[in-house]
Amino acid sequence: MGFWIMAAAVAGTAAGDAQAGVPLDEAQVERRLDEEIIVTGQRPTFRTEVVQVGAFRNQSILDTPASIAVIPRALLDAQGATGLEDALRNAPGVTQQATSPTTSxxxxxxxxxxNARTNYRLNGALQIVNLSPVPIENKQRVELLKGVSALYYGLATPSGIVNVVTKRAGDQPVTNVYANGDAEGSIGAGFDIGRKFGGNDQFGIRINGYSAHVETPIDGVNGYRYLASGAFDWQATERLSLKLDVEHYRRATDEPGGISLAAFQLLDHVPNPHSRYAPNNAPYRTWSTNVLGRADYALGGTWSVRAEAGLAQSRRQRSRADFSFDNRQDSLETGAGRIAGNYTPDQEYRNEYVRAEIAGRLPTFGIEHELLFGVARNRQVQEDQHQRNYTAVAQNFYNPRRIDFDDLVFTTTRLLPGSVNIDTGFYMLDIAHVGEKLLLIGGVRRVLYDTDDATGDYRMKAWTPTGGVVFKPTPKSSLYFTYIEGLESAGTAPAGTTNEGDILRPVLSKQIEAGARAEVAGALASVAYFHIDRGLDYINSANTYVVDGRAVHEGVEASLQGNLTPSLSVALSGQYLKATQDETGDATLDGRRVDNTPRWSASLFAEYRLPTLPDLGINAGAYYTGLRYADAANSLRMPAYTTYSLGMNYRLRLQGDRALTLRVNGDNLTNKRYWSTGGSIFYVGLARQVRFSASMDF
Incomplete structure (x- = not known):
């Protein structure tokens, strides 16, 4: 979707203000993002006023012609969220595929x-590698821009862009230390320090650190993780501002083992969520480092330029263990089967990013044009990988036995050749303000996509247009319609397929979306219809990942987020999705539902603060995922499920500016058994969890 003017245009407006005599450090160079409430008389809110993903950066949500789910810090804290999976459960229609919730x-x-290498961004810019779980301790918010995002982001699947926004130094100094843990035995501690300093507060710094021992509800699956990050800001001159973000994180846990598609004779029998099928000490280790720099310079008049560059590096060691039943008539009753898999100790990935833009305003015949011209280049490198396969080992579905990783017999080594993908895009955008109520949007991107892999070199060229309109009947409501085309990576063949690791060539996708937003009390209500036509990727009957035919994804989604009353905050949303296969060349597949797509899904969360005791918050949530099919033929059903959460927090005000916040949160309170992932390999959802934390503000 990303076709809205970015903050560089706002910076251009600020430059004009500076020339009129307003110092740039006092002008609104960027809209203020939601900041944490640090010992003030205000109460936290789940509502957000602006977005930062893509070209939407620092744009009012009411003026944004796309479906965007924003999960602010206040909502993350209320839910006791510890990772992206906790944040994105607030966005209905989001499921997981082929990986364990305890690893990635x-x-x-x-x-x-x-796509793990194209659809995740840091501060709306750098492509980060989501093969290593993204920490949120140093993040101010998580955003999900749903649908096609071609104009601004180039090649990415039309599912959406996940953007994580780092905490930065604000007007209020921040000194916070905290400790957290859970009933399984996890324990961790961290700190968060933010300051502005200098004669005119021209310098800003936000430092975060966190370390934890990790235990999970799965027997014997544990490990550790840590994070260190810094966000640095410098208003070098009235015209020039600089930003730098650096973060490094590591996670080391064990692989719990999945269930292969061939074992789904027992699809309606979800196994014990505490069961572990993989060998003990089967490693899943990740290391990631992300660096992003940005410079904004205000030119004369209303024009400005922006330059960004960044590097994302990730390394992973992964052992897979996939369970399947023996070919015996009594195996379903006895649970007799075996695990087979591999170990890849040297998975290394690198994303190199650079972008330059010029933006400004140009009035013509009473119409105000916001213009944006830019070029972006993303270079993705995947190094050669050596995958070692091991001999199948006996295992039991109902009573898993202990297997030591060191006892596995490795037989063959398979080379997974590396690849280099370079996505270069030249784009232009015009947003025409016709009066105060109407916006007309038009833009186009020239795509040059180069790939060098084991199958050879090739270049793909394309023009991807964007168009839309936004109408504001009142200052507190808006209607929009958009059309966008984009190239998407067809992805990489997932684990367990015959062509595992193969990168498929890009395909064209088209999307239309129409929506409406309005303020309701202190909350924002949204509703949208979407229709996506794209290449169909699936695992065929030969267990090969292919792109064959078309898939049509259409549906309606709605949300209500914010404070309905001074005491009641809500985050409610739901989605109806009809995703069907077409033109597959196989009559048994045409018209079937795309695998792993629930028809209905919903997320309901509310927090209430007693008027007589506003520092006490009580919250509850429900998260529903409808029936999904596990295969393209729709012969294997994954039952619908609902999980429930309950939590409480209390803020104890101490002398001076100190405050102690205590939290406890429980998830999956009914201990519901469910399949959390679809795809070629299936994993059971986590059992009941209880988390707690204590946080001190100084």
């Missing part, structure tokens, strides 16, 4: 997989 997350939105 492959998310699916609107029935389309979000």
């Amino acid at each position: 997350n492959n998310f699916v939105s609107r029935g389309v997989l979000m």
Whole structure:
């Protein structure tokens, strides 16, 4: 979707203000993002006023012609969220595929997989690698821009862009230390320090650190993780501002083992969520470092330029263990089967990013044009990988036995050749303000996509247009319609397929979306209809990942987020999705539902603060995922499920500016058994969890 003017245009307006005599450090160079409430008389709110993803950065949500789910810090804290999976459960239609919730997350939105190397961004810019779980301790918010995002982001699947926004130094100094843990035995501690300093507060710094021992509800699956990050700001001159973000994080846990598609004779029998099928000490280790720099310079008049560059590096060691039943008549009753898999100790990925833009305003015949011209280049490198396969080992579905990783017998080594993908885009955008109520949007991107892999070199060229309109009947409501085309990576063949690791060539996708937004009390209500036509990727009957035919994803989604009363905050949303296969060349597949796509899904969360005791918050939530099919033929059903959460927090005000906040949150309170992921390999959802934390503000 990303076709809205970015903050560079706002910076251009600020430059004009500066020339009129307003110092740039006092002008609104960027809209203020939601900041944390640090010992003030205000109460936290789940509502957000602006977005930062893509070209929407620092744009009013009411003026944004796209479906965007924003999960602010206040909502993350209320839910006791510890990772992206906790944040994105607030966005209906988001499921997971082929990975364990204890190791990494492959998310699916609107029935389309979000590519781990193209669909995740840091501060609306750098492509980060989501093969290593993204920490949120140093994040101010999580955003999900749903649908096609071609104009601004180039090649990415039309599922959506997940954007994580780092905490930055604000007007209020921040000194916070905290400790957290859970009933399984996890324990961690961290700190968050933010300051502005200098004669005119021209310098800003926000430092975060966190370390934890990790335990999970799965038997014997544990480990540790840590994070260190810094966000640095410098208003070098009235015209020039600089930003730098650096973060490094590591997670080391064990692989719990999945269930292969061939074992789904027991699809309606979800196994014990505490069961572990993988060998003990089967490693899942990740290391990630992200660096992003940005410079904004205000030119004369209303024009400005922006330059960004960044590097995302990730390394992973992964052992897979996939369970399947023996070919015996009594195996379903006895649970007799085996695990087979591999170990890849050297998975290394690198994304190199650079972008330059010029933006400004140009009035013509009473119409105010906001213009944006830019060029962006993303270079993705995947190094050669050596995958070692091991001999199948006996295992039991109902009573898993202990297997030591060191006892596995490795037989063959398979080379997974590396690849280099370079996505270069030249784009232009015009947003015409016709009066105060109407916006007309038009833009186009020239795509040059180069790939060098084991199958050879090739270049793909394309023009991807964007168009839309926004109408504001009142200052507190808006209607919009958009059309956008984009190239998407067809993705990488997932684990367990015959062509595992193969990168498929890009395909064209088209999307239309129409929506409406309005303020209701202190909350924002949204509703949208979407229709996506894209290449169909699935695992065929030969267990090969292919792109064959078309998939049509259409549906309606609605949300209500914010404070309905001074005491009641809500985050409610739901989605109806109809995703069907077409033109597959196989009559048994045409018209069937795309695998792993629930028809209905919903997320309901509310927090209430007693008027007589506003520092006490009580919250509850429900998260529903409808029936999904596990295969393209729709012969294997994954039952619908609902999980429930309950939580409480209390803020104890101490002398001076100190405050102690205590939280406890419980998830999956009924201990519901459910399949959390679809795809080629399936994992059971986590059992009941109880988390707690204590946080001190100084």
